[in-house]
Amino acid sequence: MKNDNVHAPYLLKAVALTKRFGSLVANRNIDLEVNPGTIHAILGENGAGKSTLMKMLYGVYEPDEGEVFMDGERVSLHPPTKARARGIGMVFQDFRVVPALTVLDNIALAVESGWRFNRKKLRQRIVDTSAKYGLAVDPDAYVWQLDLGQRQRLEIVKVLLAPGTRIIIFDEPTSVLVPQEVEAFLKMLDLLRQDGYGILLITHKINEVLACADRVSVLRSGQITYTANREEGLAGDALIAAMMGDKTLKPVVKPSADGDRKSEVALQITNGTISGDHGESVLGDLRLTLPKGQIIGVAGISGSGQRELAEVLFGLRKLTTGQISIGGKEMQANAKAFMDAGVSFVSEDPIKESVIPGFTIMEHMVLDGIRLKPKGAGIDWKEVKGELDGSEEAKALALADGNRRADTLSGGNVQRMVLSRALIRKPEILIVSYPSRGLDIGTTRTIQQHLIELAEQGTAIILFSEDLDELFKLSDQLVVLSGKRLIGPYLPSETDVTEIGYRMLKGESA
Numbered sequence: 287m288k289n290d291n292v293h294a295p296y297l298l299k300a301v302a303l304t305k306r307f308g309s310l311v312a313n314r315n316i317d318l319e320v321n322p323g324t325i326h327a328i329l330g331e332n333g334a335g336k337s338t339l340m341k342m343l344y345g346v347y348e349p350d351e352g353e354v355f356m357d358g359e360r361v362s363l364h365p366p367t368k369a370r371a372r373g374i375g376m377v378f379q380d381f382r383v384v385p386a387l388t389v390l391d392n393i394a395l396a397v398e399s400g401w402r403f404n405r406k407k408l409r410q411r412i413v414d415t416s417a418k419y420g421l422a423v424d425p426d427a428y429v430w431q432l433d434l435g436q437r438q439r440l441e442i443v444k445v446l447l448a449p450g451t452r453i454i455i456f457d458e459p460t461s462v463l464v465p466q467e468v469e470a471f472l473k474m475l476d477l478l479r480q481d482g483y484g485i486l487l488i489t490h491k492i493n494e495v496l497a498c499a500d501r502v503s504v505l506r507s508g509q510i511t512y513t514a515n516r517e518e519g520l521a522g523d524a525l526i527a528a529m530m531g532d533k534t535l536k537p538v539v540k541p542s543a544d545g546d547r548k549s550e551v552a553l554q555i556t557n558g559t560i561s562g563d564h565g566e567s568v569l570g571d572l573r574l575t576l577p578k579g580q581i582i583g584v585a586g587i588s589g590s591g592q593r594e595l596a597e598v599l600f601g602l603r604k605l606t607t608g609q610i611s612i613g614g615k616e617m618q619a620n621a622k623a624f625m626d627a628g629v630s631f632v633s634e635d636p637i638k639e640s641v642i643p644g645f646t647i648m649e650h651m652v653l654d655g656i657r658l659k660p661k662g663a664g665i666d667w668k669e670v671k672g673e674l675d676g677s678e679e680a681k682a683l684a685l686a687d688g689n690r691r692a693d694t695l696s697g698g699n700v701q702r703m704v705l706s707r708a709l710i711r712k713p714e715i716l717i718v719s720y721p722s723r724g725l726d727i728g729t730t731r732t733i734q735q736h737l738i739e740l741a742e743q744g745t746a747i748i749l750f751s752e753d754l755d756e757l758f759k760l761s762d763q764l765v766v767l768s769g770k771r772l773i774g775p776y777l778p779s780e781t782d783v784t785e786i787g788y789r790m791l792k793g794e795s796a
């Protein structure tokens with residue numbers, strides 16, 4: 287069905303919303319409408335104010351100024367219970383689910399008012415909604431067993447089953463999805479639109495906006511600086527220009543391979559097997575050679591052993607059998623020893639695994655970044671600040687002030703902090719998982735170029751990514767995780783996205 291509803295009466299109208307955090311104006315004078323049967327995409331660089339705006343509409347924050355109208359009257363949406371009662375649901379990036387409970391019980395917690403509910407009926411509603419919108423999720427599975435895509439589907443079913451939902455806010459929903467899931471997600475969005483839901487979609491991915499949005503608003507430094515409708519035409523270049531202002535988007539350049547760089551081995555795994563958290567076999571017959579000065583890209587469907595392999599490479603997980611060596615020296619699983627040997631690590635979920643909310647950026651830097659020189663019994667903060675301010679990595683990534691606390695940073699700025707921290711150590715070996723997750727398009731290019739230059743200077747890099755374009759653009763060699771094996775290596779110049787995609791699904795027997 288074509289969407290004819292752009293001009294239908296609004297579901298929600300925000301007028302002149304402003305939100306301040308101390309002296310920082312995160313949102314200024316924002317006007318925004320949510321219409322039925324319409325996908326309204328919100329674009330903007332990291333820190334532009336997208337999440338803050340959505341959190342005002344979901345009732346997490348109360349606006350300092352401005353008004354919101356629904357059903358023809360002025361409404362207050364704070365706290366979120368009020369927003370939910372008005373039919374507003376939000377699918378967060380960090381899912382709000384209880385791992386120890388089943389899918390059914392998680393949904394019951396959110397949509398039923400007591401424990402004496404009819405389980406059979408609720409189960410049927412879950413099954414029906416899943417089928418209607420292509421949101422496959424097993425009501426009896428425990429949430430801890432679910433991968434990120436499944437958890438997200440659970441969240442969406444939960445929001446859809448909440449009474450009266452008519453507006454759904456998605457905060458960077460595709461950043462945790464693999465390409466096949468992104469396609470399914472966009473189809474699901476279209477079904478929601480056909481059923482008259484008003485959708486707000488925060489994303490950094492221009493191609494998704496072009497594929498699905500009816501309307502786009504671009505935020506820049508807290509203000510809406512550009513809006514466009516599909517009927518008037520949406521153009522990627524205009525959206526990028528509106529986001530970036532007077533900055534230009536530079537292409538990522540990788541010089542052609544230099545034969546001499548390939549000889550010296552930085553890290554090697556021989557005859558390895560890796561077990562998972564519950565003793566299950568994750569990878570077998572593992573052989574991996576990481577030469578100095580090269581980027582090895584690791585492709586694979588999520589949950590194919592990426593996390594476990596990355597942990598082995600940083601000494602956080604023991605090989606069940608086999609050996610791992612750095613510079614020819616056999617290593618035991620011990621992260622400190624790996625760090626001392628020059629290894630840096632960016633984990634797949636830095637917000638959960640590497641960030642302490644109450645700590646400042648500088649405090650994070652001394653945890654695992656800037657090498658300290660002893661000063662009595664304490665830390666020489668002046669020297670840390672000097673080193674951070676002088677760091678090219680932090681400058682290139684436009685890292686926020688070192689005194690900012692991690693819990694006041696936008697999602698993309700947390701990712702910049704974690705990446706800067708790994709790079710500042712000038713590692714000899716860098717294990718980096720999903721570097722561009724949550725980053726705006728300009729910063730993504732900056733970090734990609736930085737990784738290429740780091741390899742040029744001799745760092746050996748293992749890059750885990752679900753973005754095949756990124757893997758092809760950056761890698762000297764590609765390996766694929768599939769069917770509990772690491773297969774390859776393949777040279778990017780001798781293979782293509784289709785072949786690697788096929789091997790991700792079918793393994794070596796392709």
Ligand SMILES: Nc1ncnc2c1ncn2[C@@H]1O[C@H](COP(=O)(O)OP(=O)(O)OP(=O)(O)O)[C@@H](O)[C@H]1O
Binds near residue numbers: 307331338695
């Ligand atoms: N709780 C808070 N306290 C202080 N400052 C905050 C808080 N939350 C956000 N900010 C600041 O407000 C600005 C807007 O942040 P916001 O999270 O809305 O950006 P965003 O556009 O969603 O960015 P990203 O793409 O990185 O997620 C940023 O400068 C951020 O550091």
